Each structure stands twice: as C-alpha cells, then as structure tokens.
Amino acid sequence: MAERTGCSTVFDGFAGTTRVGQAFVKSNYTVVSNDISEWSQVFGRCYLVNKKDPKYYSELIEHLNNIRPYEGWFTQRYGGDVYDLTSSNAIQPDGSKKPWQRKNTMKLDAIRREIDLLDLDPISKSVALTSLILALDKVDSTLGHFSSYLRNWSARSFNDLKLDIPAIWSNVYENKVIKGDIFDCIGDIACDLSYFDPPYGSNNDKMPPSRVRYSAYYHIWTTIISNDNPNLFGKSLRREDTSDRVSSSVFEEYRQAKSGKFIAVEAIDRLIKLSQSDWIILSYSSGGRATAKELNEAINENGELKDVVEVDYTRNVMASMSWTGAWLRESADLNKEYLFLIKK
Numbered sequence: 001m002a003e004r005t006g007c008s009t010v011f012d013g014f015a016g017t018t019r020v021g022q023a024f025v026k027s028n029y030t031v032v033s034n035d036i037s038e039w040s041q042v043f044g045r046c047y048l049v050n051k052k053d054p055k056y057y058s059e060l061i062e063h064l065n066n067i068r069p070y071e072g073w074f075t076q077r078y079g080g081d082v083y084d085l086t087s088s089n090a091i092q093p094d095g096s097k098k099p100w101q102r103k104n105t106m107k108l109d110a111i112r113r114e115i116d117l118l119d120l121d122p123i124s125k126s127v128a129l130t131s132l133i134l135a136l137d138k139v140d141s142t143l144g145h146f147s148s149y150l151r152n153w154s155a156r157s158f159n160d161l162k163l164d165i166p167a168i169w170s171n172v173y174e175n176k177v178i179k180g181d182i183f184d185c186i187g188d189i190a191c192d193l194s195y196f197d198p199p200y201g202s203n204n205d206k207m208p209p210s211r212v213r214y215s216a217y218y219h220i221w222t223t224i225i226s227n228d229n230p231n232l233f234g235k236s237l238r239r240e241d242t243s244d245r246v247s248s249s250v251f252e253e254y255r256q257a258k259s260g261k262f263i264a265v266e267a268i269d270r271l272i273k274l275s276q277s278d279w280i281i282l283s284y285s286s287g288g289r290a291t292a293k294e295l296n297e298a299i300n301e302n303g304e305l306k307d308v309v310e311v312d313y314t315r316n317v318m319a320s321m322s323w324t325g326a327w328l329r330e331s332a333d334l335n336k337e338y339l340f341l342i343k344k
C-alpha cells in the first residue's frame with residue numbers, strides 16, 4: 001500500500017512495539033517513530049536508531065547474563081514461588097498470583113540494577129533493556145499482558161531467564177524516535193507518509209477502560225525501564241500512574257463529547273486534519289468506538305480515500321512474534337482490522 005504513494009519518509013505516530021517502523025526501515029524508508037509510552041521509545045532506540053553491528057553488544061549481554069541474582073524490589077512484588085511440585089498451581093499463600101517465578105525476578109533485580117550502574121549511552125541502554133524485556137517475555141506466566149496473571153504456572157515460567165542480543169541491524173538512515181502525545185508533535189512532522197495505528201479502546205460499554213489501555217497492559221515494562229519503585233495498586237500490582245483517574249488517552253475514551261460525537265472519534269478527525277503528510281495510512285479496528293460511517297466522514301472531510309485493505313493476520317509474518325501476540329490475537333478473534341489509504 002505504501003509503495004504506490006512513492007513516499008520515502010514515514011511517520012509512525014503510535015509506534016508501540018515499533019515493528020511497523022522496523023518493516024519500513026528494512027524497505028529503505030526513513031522513519032520518525034513516536035509513542036506516548038516509555039517502552040516504545042526504548043524499542044525505537046534499539047531497533048531504529050542503533051548504528052552499531054549487533055556483535056558490538058555481545059560482551060554487554062554476556063556480562064548481564066552473569067550477574068549474581070538477588071532478592072530486590074521486583075522479586076518482593078512480582079516473584080512467586082512454586083509450592084506444590086505435583087501441580088502447576090501458582091496461587092501464593094496470600095492468595096496472589098505472580099507474573100514470574102522468583103528465580104527469574106531475582107535475575108531481573110540484579111540485571112536491572114547493573115544496567116544503571118554501567119552508565120551506558122542511551123542506545124546501548126535501550127539494547128540492554130529491550131533484551132531484558134524480550135527475555136522476561138519468554139519466561140512469563142501471563143496471557144501476553146500484565147492486567148492479570150495465570151492461576152497455574154505456564155510451562156515457560158520454569159525456564160531460566162537468559163538475555164540475547166535483540167534482532168537488530170546497523171541502521172544507515174537517520175531515523176528518529178520521539179516519546180510524547182501525538183498532538184504535541186503532529187504539526188511539526190514533515191514526513192511524506194504518516195501511519196496511524198491508535199488504540200481504539202472498546203465499543204463494549206461494560207468493559208472498564210483500564211482493561212483496554214496500553215499503559216495498564218504493559219505497566220511492568222514502564223517500571224522496568226524507569227526503575228523508579230512506584231506506588232502500586234490492585235491485584236496485578238499496577239503503577240499508580242496507570243489508574244483510570246490518572247492515565248488516559250483520548251483515543252481510549254469511551255465517552256461522548258458535548259457535540260454528541262464520541263471523544264475517540266473526534267480525536268481521529270483531529271489526527272487527519274492536523275497531519276502535515278500528503279499521505280496517511282490509518283489502521284482501523286471494527287471493535288473500536290468509531291463506526292465505519294463516522295470514520296468515513298472524518299476521512300472525507302479532510303482528504304480522499306484511495307484504498308481500503310482488510311488485514312489478514314494469518315498471512316502476516318509479524319503475527320508469529322510471540323510478544324506482540326496478545327494485540328494481534330485480540331483483533332483477529334473479535335474484530336476485523338482495516339488499513340485506509342488517504343490522500344490529503
């Protein structure tokens with residue numbers, strides 16, 4: 001879809017895992033990647049900005065794998081014990097469930113502390129943190145996000161945490177990574193093409209908004225990156241700043257504005273209006289707040305719809321990446337996902 005626009009620079013406005021930006025970079029586009037989350041900035045620096053050969057990081061990753069584990073802040077909150085060797089029951093004596101086994105959170109405590117002690121440059125630090133997050137993902141006891149944990153230890157949670165060099169490459173172009181609200185930067189981005197994949201919240205009124213918020217789903221990634229020992233709340237021990245009262249994105253809003261339009265729909269309208277790019281690819285989920293009719297209105301008021309493609313995840317190679325599986329499964333099961341190509 002992007003090929004037919006003849007563009008060479010792409011703005012990925014809601015970059016998340018940065019896997020779309022990575023695909024654009026691999027196809028020789030220059031990418032500006034933005035997301036409101038800490039983890040997307042870390043992934044972006046690791047994959048899109050790094051210019052060193054992956055082997056450069058061998059020594060660092062090897063060193064981190066050999067740090068002596070200890071029981072620290074993460075273990076005391078997120079590490080669980082295996083009490084019954086005859087079953088996989090993960091319920092702790094106080095009734096809580098945990099995302100990792102103690103042996104692995106002890107490694108997390110030690111590696112995270114060491115990353116700060118090493119005083120790395122921002123890119124090396126991002127490579128180390130990405131490697132740590134990917135390694136933790138391989139031994140977790142969750143359904144792919146951190147809004148609840150499993151009653152029974154997953155088979156992989158018994159494995160030992162081991163860091164590997166992420167699948168990076170040496171970037172040639174000057175890609176850029178921004179961390180912020182889309183509306184703070186959209187007016188200054190001069191890319192030919194913008195790709196917008198905002199969170200679509202939910203059109204299910206019974207679903208509490210916090211259940212579908214990215215900041216709530218991935219709160220532990222934020223804490224690992226910031227290493228700021230935040231106050232926690234709730235059964236899944238979320239950061240206080242991811243509670244419904246503090247954290248919200250207009251795109252995840254489920255309420256209506258005074259105009260009668262949904263706030264989330266108005267935000268999409270504003271997004272298309274304020275974009276400085278000649279071309280926009282907008283990802284749309286049928287399970288989101290905006291109906292197809294409302295979305296069509298937003299597109300036609302601000303540009304011209306050139307193409308619509310239904311995304312078939314079964315044919316999408318990225319779908320095999322386990323750590324983005326939760327997002328993909330969600331949309332594949334419940335909703336349909338579309339890409340709209342818009343000419344401004």
Ligand SMILES: C[S@@+](CC[C@H](N)C(=O)[O-])C[C@H]1O[C@@H](n2cnc3c(N)ncnc32)[C@H](O)[C@@H]1O
Nearest residue numbers: 014015016017035036037181182197199214249
């Ligand atoms: C559907 S996900 C994007 C997934 C991404 N395309 C990928 O492949 O990994 C939506 C992203 O929007 C981010 N987000 C939410 N509100 C935002 C805002 N106001 N400005 C920028 N990013 C925002 C979330 O942190 C989340 O990563």
